[in-house]
Amino acid sequence: MTEDPISGMVVAITGASSGIGEATARLLASAPRSRADTGRLAVPPGNHPKGRYPDPDMALQLSRMPLWRLRDFHDDDLDQAISVWDQSREPTEATPAFRVSEVVSAARSGQPAVVAVVGDQLVGIAVAQINGDRAWITMVALSNRWRNRGIGSALLAELELRLRALGARRISALLPASATGTAALRNTGYTERTDLSFFESVDHIGPSDAGLLHALGGRIMGRGLWDAMAGMETEKRMIERRIVLPLARPEVAARYGVSPPKAVILFGPPGTGKTSFAKAVAGRLGWPFVELFPSRLAATDVTMPTALREMFGSLTELEAAVVFIDEVEEIAGARSGIPSDPAHGVTNELLKLIPAFRTQQERLLICATNSVRSLDSAFLRPGRFDYIIPVGPPDALARKAIWTRYLGPTAGSVEVDKLVEATDMFTPADIEFAARKGAQCAFEREIESGDGDPARTDDYLAAISETRPTLTDGMLTEFDEDIETRTRL
Numbered sequence: 001m002t003e004d005p006i007s008g009m010v011v012a013i014t015g016a017s018s019g020i021g022e023a024t025a026r027l028l029a030s031a032p033r034s035r036a037d038t039g040r041l042a043v044p045p046g047n048h049p050k051g052r053y054p055d056p057d058m059a060l061q062l063s064r065m066p067l068w069r070l071r072d073f074h075d076d077d078l079d080q081a082i083s084v085w086d087q088s089r090e091p092t093e094a095t096p097a098f099r100v101s102e103v104v105s106a107a108r109s110g111q112p113a114v115v116a117v118v119g120d121q122l123v124g125i126a127v128a129q130i131n132g133d134r135a136w137i138t139m140v141a142l143s144n145r146w147r148n149r150g151i152g153s154a155l156l157a158e159l160e161l162r163l164r165a166l167g168a169r170r171i172s173a174l175l176p177a178s179a180t181g182t183a184a185l186r187n188t189g190y191t192e193r194t195d196l197s198f199f200e201s202v203d204h205i206g207p208s209d210a211g212l213l214h215a216l217g218g219r220i221m222g223r224g225l226w227d228a229m230a231g232m233e234t235e236k237r238m239i240e241r242r243i244v245l246p247l248a249r250p251e252v253a254a255r256y257g258v259s260p261p262k263a264v265i266l267f268g269p270p271g272t273g274k275t276s277f278a279k280a281v282a283g284r285l286g287w288p289f290v291e292l293f294p295s296r297l298a299a300t301d302v303t304m305p306t307a308l309r310e311m312f313g314s315l316t317e318l319e320a321a322v323v324f325i326d327e328v329e330e331i332a333g334a335r336s337g338i339p340s341d342p343a344h345g346v347t348n349e350l351l352k353l354i355p356a357f358r359t360q361q362e363r364l365l366i367c368a369t370n371s372v373r374s375l376d377s378a379f380l381r382p383g384r385f386d387y388i389i390p391v392g393p394p395d396a397l398a399r400k401a402i403w404t405r406y407l408g409p410t411a412g413s414v415e416v417d418k419l420v421e422a423t424d425m426f427t428p429a430d431i432e433f434a435a436r437k438g439a440q441c442a443f444e445r446e447i448e449s450g451d452g453d454p455a456r457t458d459d460y461l462a463a464i465s466e467t468r469p470t471l472t473d474g475m476l477t478e479f480d481e482d483i484e485t486r487t488r489l
């Protein structure tokens with residue numbers, strides 16, 4: 001340990017004996033000896049008395065300050081490190097790119113991490129992750145009282161030594177603009193790149209959620225599902241504006257007094273895309289999709305209301321979730337008026353569970369039904385569901401988009417308009433089926449004759465004539481009436 005003659009400040013870089021991660025220790029042993037393992041002393045660049053503190057009064061003040069020194073991060077530092085990190089952030093600061101939990105677990109697993117300490121007190125920390133010759137500085141944090149004293153620069157210089165010894169040739173840092181550490185990075189000669197954009201795709205599933213999600217049969221849905229929904233522009237616009245955007249951008253919604261929805265119903269004839277929309281919404285939000293199957297609830301060894309309650313109980317443990325109940329009329333059908341009817345119990349239970357569900361953050365319940373008119377009237381009363389949205393059969397424009405989607409590259413050589421015209425009463429599901437049948441027909445012909453012809457309009461028209469459309473006039477009349485009387489938007 002050396003005393004700087006002018007500032008009187010003592011800066012010691014001590015050996016990495018106990019806290020150093022195993023991998024780091026191994027690599028350091030084979031690397032050129034650094035300050036860390038020689039115990040040699042150093043004055044951090046930002047602290048150099050001649051450079052920074054020419055004023056003798058300041059030097060005097062500094063001489064009365066307690067001494068700080070640098071060393072490797074130890075597991076015991078964890079609590080203090082988190083508290084320093086907390087202090088070091090401004091309330092308005094952007095969320096960091098690396099979460100504190102991942103930074104800490106990297107430090108604990110032996111990735112390079114250096115702390116500044118004053119006696120037993122931890123006052124600063126810098127952590128990196130290294131992979132081959134590339135390293136990322138993932139955190140620089142300083143406790144409030146110890147800012148602007150060059151500790152940040154010293155931590156970085158020390159961390160860099162470790163990284164270079166481990167083979168890093170390119171060291172980058174990704175920190176919120178103006179976060180603690182950005183000044184130190186500039187001072188230590190890092191180039192600030194403002195020509196890059198940071199992109200991320202976050203699954204709202206914590207490591208602790210993974211097991212639970214698996215047990216609940218939940219999944220993360222792809223973001224591409226939304227774009228894969230062809231046509232259906234009216235439904236898409238409505239669902240995007242009323243459901244997706246307020247949940248995805250809650251701060252903007254709050255500014256305009258919009259309460260993001262907690263529970264919605266999608267209704268419409270079979271095969272129109274209700275389930276697909278529910279999954280696509282989960283994909284857009286990046287929240288796990290958990291489908292609740294009434295038949296599975298019935299198959300447990302407890303009563304259905306109890307199974308339902310337990311299921312909702314487990315859901316509260318997830319960080320975020322889109323909960324989907326298909327054919328909800330099975331558990332929330334109009335009550336018969338006979339009090340002993342066992343279906344009452346489960347309907348009542350669901351009615352009780354929804355208000356509690358609505359109080360939780362990052363939750364959306366989507367119920368789908370082909371028969372909105374058969375739902376219990378108490379279930380539909382305002383206060384439980386924010387929106388009741390019709391998902392109708394595709395019009396000609398939507399059918400064209402859906403045909404084009406399912407024809408894929410063949411769409412260029414097929415008269416799509418003819419197919420659209422021939423599929424007036426078809427749902428998206430029917431079109432998907434007919435498209436597959438037409439392609440299959442061309443495939444079989446190719447196997448038999450090998451003439452290399454692609455699927456033709458005729459193949460698809462034949463497939464259409466063999467496909468019974470789902471929609472009937474009766475169904476459409478009912479749907480129109482339901483739109484009139486049940487829609488809530």
Ligand SMILES: Nc1ncnc2c1ncn2[C@@H]1O[C@H](COP(=O)(O)OP(=O)(O)OP(=O)(O)O)[C@@H](O)[C@H]1O
Binds near residue numbers: 229230231271402
């Ligand atoms: N807009 C669309 N574009 C392309 N494919 C679609 C579209 N909507 C639905 N499909 C396809 O149609 C099939 C049926 O859709 P889905 O299961 O979502 O309908 P549903 O309304 O939930 O039906 P049900 O009432 O029978 O539960 C799925 O294979 C889906 O991929």
Ligand SMILES: [Mg+2]
Binds near residue numbers: 275276326368
């Ligand atoms: Mg469905």
